[in-house]
Amino acid sequence: MMIPSEQGNRPRWSGAGFEIWFFVVLVPGESRALWVRLTRFAGSAGSDSRVWAVVFEDGVPTAERDILPLEALTTESESGALHVRVGEAELGHGFSRGSCGAIRWDFNYEATDPLIERLPKFPGFVPLVTHSTHPHAEARVTGFIELDGRRLALDGGMFTQMHIWGTERVDWLRWAWAPRFDDADAELELTAVAPKTSVPHMCALWARIGDELFDHSGLTRSVRSSVQSLAPGVLHHVANSGARRLVVRAWAAPETFAGWNYRKLGGVDLHVAQSDLARCELELFRRVGFGWRPEKRVISTCAALEFHGPDDFAEFVYVPWDAPSTEARPDQTLGERGAPSEPPGPGEWIDTPAPARIVALGLTYRAHAKETASGPDPVVFEIDPAAWTTGDGELLRPSSAAMLAALATLDPSLPASMSEFGFVPAMLDYEVELGLLLLDGLEDPAAPGRVALVVANDLSARTLQVLGEGQADQLAYWSAAKSFPGFTPTTARAWVPATFDLDRWPALTLETRVNGVVRQSASLDLLIETPRHMLARVREAAGPLAPHTLLLTGTPAGVAFAIPRWKRAMGKRLLDRVGRLRASLGTFSAGTRFLRPGDHVRVSAGFLGGFERVVNVDGR
Secondary structure, three states: OOOHHHHHHOOOOOOOEEEEEEEEEEOOOOOEEEEEEEEEEEEOOEEEEEEEEEEEEOOEEEEEEEEEOHHHEEEEEEOOEEEEEEOOEEEEOOEEEEEEOOEEEEEEEOOOOOOOOOOOOOOOOOOOOEEEEEEEEEEEEEEEEEEOOEEEEOOOEEEEEEEEEEOOOOOEEEEEEEOOEOOEOEEEEEEEEEOOOOOOOEEEEEEEEOOEEEEEOOHHHHHHOOOEEEEOOEEEEEEEEOOEEEEEEEEOOHHHOEEEEEEOOOOOEEEEEEEEEEEEEEEEEEEEOOEEEEEEEEEEEEEEEEEEEOOOOOOOOEEOOOOOOOOOOOOOOOOOOOOOOOOOOOEEEEEOOOOOEEEEEEOOEHHHHHHOOOOOOOEEEEEOHHHEEEOOEEEEEOOHHHHHHHHHHHOOOHHHHOOOOOOOOOOEEOOEEEEEEEOOOEOOOOOOOOEEEEEEEOOEEHHHHHHHOOOOOHHHHHHHHOOOOOOEEEOOEEEEEOOOOOOOOOOOEEEEEEOOEEEEEEEHHHEOOOHHHHHHHHHHHHOOEOOOEEEEOOOOOOOOOOOOHHHHHHHHHHOOHHHHHHHHHHHHHHOOOOEOOOOEEEEEEHHHOEEEEEEEEOOO
């Protein structure tokens, strides 16, 4: 008599359709993983059996595939235990071994009796064209893999395995699995699926953080839930359960994905890409009064992430279904940005120098002042020059500890008043701006000397700004919110026009795209002051400016932190500063406007070009 997990793996082959056994082994604490898929396929496009294998190591996937005759896949029972073979690859109850190209593996895993109940649960009377079982998850592994003869240990790894079969592949699927979280007792598995891309998908979530359990795998919750595919390699999901809210973010760099084309029975290809070098973050909030209190944030650097569907993402490289080898398609290249237009007049390009001082203006666009329920009266404040950096790269979101340290500097009593918070979110926001580099400093606003133009992203930790509202030193909170390391990136090159017009802004449009979607787009003509008036205001507020001062001219509308005037007024009347922060965290936790790990943020402005930053985490 087979136990349930063996029953889940028993063959369901009818002679047509497809059948798949696949598994993933992740090694916590190591940039190492193994993905293997054993398949058989019979349809109008032909028939065969296959072994697919990928070794993920140090950010790079190595993929191999063997294509064999259909009869090369065999299943048998040895002493009551199921045994699947395809060529040189084997999967049994408690072990797997085999080879595929330059990849070889041999390991044991701790098989368990019951099936894993995390997939969407369909009633038995619903006719399905794809079926699946989940025999094992979070099983401990001992063994090894070999890549080109080099042995890599799998000891301490975590194993998950599924069995999938049917007469037609689902069109669309997203999957994330995080069996271990850094310094936290937590697990997660998320499966979102749609039989056709023309119908809404359903999403089953199973997550545990300590004693907190979210089991949303039942049919009712799965149908009502959805996952957002924000960009290739970025998934986002929000689960509400009574007074609790769990925010799930899984992400991986596109270059860490191994991609394949899978043939549907009718001959159309689906594109499947998986990274076993993904990361996952869970944030748990609880409703308190008018807002939400952050209770726990946990991060996993041991996660798997899959994108499956008709979308042919340019960021992923796929191996064609019928290719004789695993060489990528020659036309599959990363999308390139268009070259910026030429400058409108004489001048020169220079490498952007490090600023000696950063002076920033706020509320310089009427529409932005309106969206933040502020008066259109520009303010002047300073940013730590150490926040400056240039060009493409990584953007580290401040950790909770860094946020608390900044708050303690602003007001030593604040950390104690926020002791109820399990972590302090940054509420990270973008702000595209034109930067003026005053190469000769500023003594006389009517004669500023040489001025260089750059594009800047004046990033903000909005949490600090919310806590500073109504305080006598409110602008000190603005400064702190923008002074974290890397929070003032600019273009690596600056344009120095032969003549800087004090009465007219350059004909430029500032733009911000987050994950390819336009969030901000505005002409400099919308600034409420001319360069002459702005320089005069800055000179009066900040005094003489030293050479190489960077002046940030303000951001247009479209930022994440938008609030109706009535809500701001009610908050000031009814809530203290911590209460106003809780209210703001409701919008932050429910949506995707604010920046989170994995987000790609690109700012640009016509001939000045632009740059892109990818959000990552700096601790919890």
